[in-house]
Amino acid sequence: MTHEELFFQITHKKSYLCVGLDTDIRKIPEHLLNEEDPVFAFNKAIIDATSDYCVAYKPNLAFYEAQGVAGWESLRKTLAYIPKTHFTIADAKRGDIGNTSGLYARTFFDPAASGLDFDSVTVAPYMGSDSVLPFLDYSNKWVILLALTSNTGGSDFQRLVVDDKPLYEHVLTTSQQWAGPDRMMYVVGATQADALSHIRTLVPNHFLLVPGVGAQGGSLEEVSRYGMNARCGLLVNSSRGILYAGNGQDFAQKARVEAHAIQQEMEKYLELYLK
Numbered sequence: 001m002t003h004e005e006l007f008f009q010i011t012h013k014k015s016y017l018c019v020g021l022d023t024d025i026r027k028i029p030e031h032l033l034n035e036e037d038p039v040f041a042f043n044k045a046i047i048d049a050t051s052d053y054c055v056a057y058k059p060n061l062a063f064y065e066a067q068g069v070a071g072w073e074s075l076r077k078t079l080a081y082i083p084k085t086h087f088t089i090a091d092a093k094r095g096d097i098g099n100t101s102g103l104y105a106r107t108f109f110d111p112a113a114s115g116l117d118f119d120s121v122t123v124a125p126y127m128g129s130d131s132v133l134p135f136l137d138y139s140n141k142w143v144i145l146l147a148l149t150s151n152t153g154g155s156d157f158q159r160l161v162v163d164d165k166p167l168y169e170h171v172l173t174t175s176q177q178w179a180g181p182d183r184m185m186y187v188v189g190a191t192q193a194d195a196l197s198h199i200r201t202l203v204p205n206h207f208l209l210v211p212g213v214g215a216q217g218g219s220l221e222e223v224s225r226y227g228m229n230a231r232c233g234l235l236v237n238s239s240r241g242i243l244y245a246g247n248g249q250d251f252a253q254k255a256r257v258e259a260h261a262i263q264q265e266m267e268k269y270l271e272l273y274l275k
Contacts, residue, residue, distance in 0.1 A: 014266065016235055017263055018238070019050050019056070019239070020240075039074040040073075049252040050256060055087060076115045079117065090108045090121040094123055097127065105121070109135075121142075123145055145171065148199070176203065181207070185208065185209050187208075193223055196223065196226035200226065207233050208233060210223050221265075228269070236262075242255045
């Protein structure tokens with residue numbers, strides 16, 4: 001999916017919502033455990049319920065890898081079921097020496113090899129350019145680079161001052177030499193809203209993937225006010241708040257209500273802050 005195609009979906013749906021498919025088999029409604037593939041049955045219902053209100057889906061690979069072979073099959077079926085109109089993110093946080101990153105890229109971008117064909121993958125930048133560039137060898141595929149995260153330990157390294165600026169700034173400025181805003185996005189946690197205005201001066205045209213709104217306490221209004229650009233430039237992720245809005249037979253309907261509420265709020269911010 002291209003930058004323009006993604007922006008079209010955002011303006012068409014008046015939404016920049018990404019639904020995180022962090023599906024924990026221990027948390028899904030009990031009646032689904034009788035299904036042949038409970039995780040896929042849950043994901044299918046969530047996708048059916050939320051696809052009108054979101055523009056992207058982001059399975060976190062840990063939830064699938066923890067189930068072994070069965071989990072990978074659930075992931076493959078989930079990805080195939082997601083409508084082609086929606087941007088797909090493999091939240092894998094990969095990144096290794098060049099030949100290994102090349103194999104990770106093949107995993108997520110080459111359906112002939114693995115059966116998976118994501119639009120993008122999250123990548124850790126710590127090992128530098130040769131750990132990132134192999135993912136960019138695939139045309140029309142995106143790298144979403146970890147920049148400034150919301151977790152408690154994120155400041156252990158990301159905010160360390162190196163040559164008079166925090167390390168995350170070096171990540172943002174250096175990585176722009178590897179790919180432009182048509183191929184590179186950045187992860188910026190919603191609880192880092194205080195830094196969003198400054199980040200926008202460093203990466204004015206790139207999309208930001210913003211987790212941490214909702215259950216993690218981030219403010220959608222602040223993220224939108226400080227992070228939006230002329231092409232919206234935001235994908236705001238919500239996982240638990242949508243997935244587990246209900247745990248009974250009506251779990252999907254409750255997820256739809258929650259997704260719709262977020263979309264309605266996003267529509268308001270698009271009118272206010274789209275530059």
